[in-house]
Amino acid sequence: MRYFKNIFEFYINSSIHVALSCFALVHLTYSMFHISYNTSVAFFTFFGTIVGYNFVKYDALVRDKIVKVNAQIQWIAFLSFLSLIATGYYFFQLERFTQIIGLVFLIIVLLYTLPFFPNKKNARNWAGIKIYIVALCWVGVTLFLPIVNNNAEVTSFVFLVAIQRYILIFVLILIFEIVDLKWDDPHLKTVPQQIGVSQTKRVGVVLMFLFVLLEFLSNDFRIEFLALKTGLAITTVLFLVYANENRSRYYASFWVESIPIFWWLFLMLFS
Missing domain, CATH: 1.20.120 (Four Helix Bundle (Hemerythrin (Met), subunit A))
Known part of the structure; x- marks a missing residue:
């Protein structure tokens, strides 16, 4: 039982579940708009979500030594590294304009996580803004990315x-x-x-x-x-x-x- 609990915790903590949720919304977009399914967009979204969420969750915690680097964190880091490679691979399969949109959301994720501005915390800590940034990213990636990549009419x-x-x-x-x-x-x-x-x-x-x-x-x-x-x-x-x-x-x-x-x-x- 403990073994299965560890697997389940890794599944949740490594952001696989949230990535699957994002993956599901991409499929909903294809179904709702009757556009041809594109594997590259779907898996770019899936692996990119794992990378993005894990970076947001663990970067500052590990950097500030709030979370101890244990075996699970190491496995999550390894999964994130593999997901980063997969994200890069599928990124280059996308249409050029879709790549630009993907880069925009990458910048938002980095802004959300890293303190770019002097005497400012990252965007995640800007009062009251977190919920709007996250909702915007989800809509952009799960809805507009598939539509734009298929050259469908907006x-x-x-x-x-x-x-x-x-x-x-x-x-x-x-x-x-x-x-x-x-x-x-x-x-x-x-x-x-x-x-x-x-x-x-x-x-x-x-x-x-x-x-x-x-x-x-x-x-x-x-x-x-x-x-x-x-x-x-x-x-x-x-x-x-x-x-x-x-x-x-x-x-x-x-x-x-x-x-x-x-x-x-x-x-x-x-x-």
């Missing part, structure tokens, strides 16, 4: 889906911020720190209601898609409502991050 429907996806990612991060409330530095000024947990949950519920309402504006409106997104919204709201500081770390890092994966699986099932 229509009003694309922006509608972008708003919906931004809302979903934003609310999922709100759940993380509630669960991490007692661990986060008060100076981060996360949403729950600024307006309180109860008000944060109300904001999340309203946003998910808007998420469903926006589906009626879709030029590809189908009742089964509405039902699927309504189920997705209800599931997300339930996780939000029952989120609190005393939840297990797996509540957010596994179950909440599984929501896009289940969305993808259900879409495949009903398509």
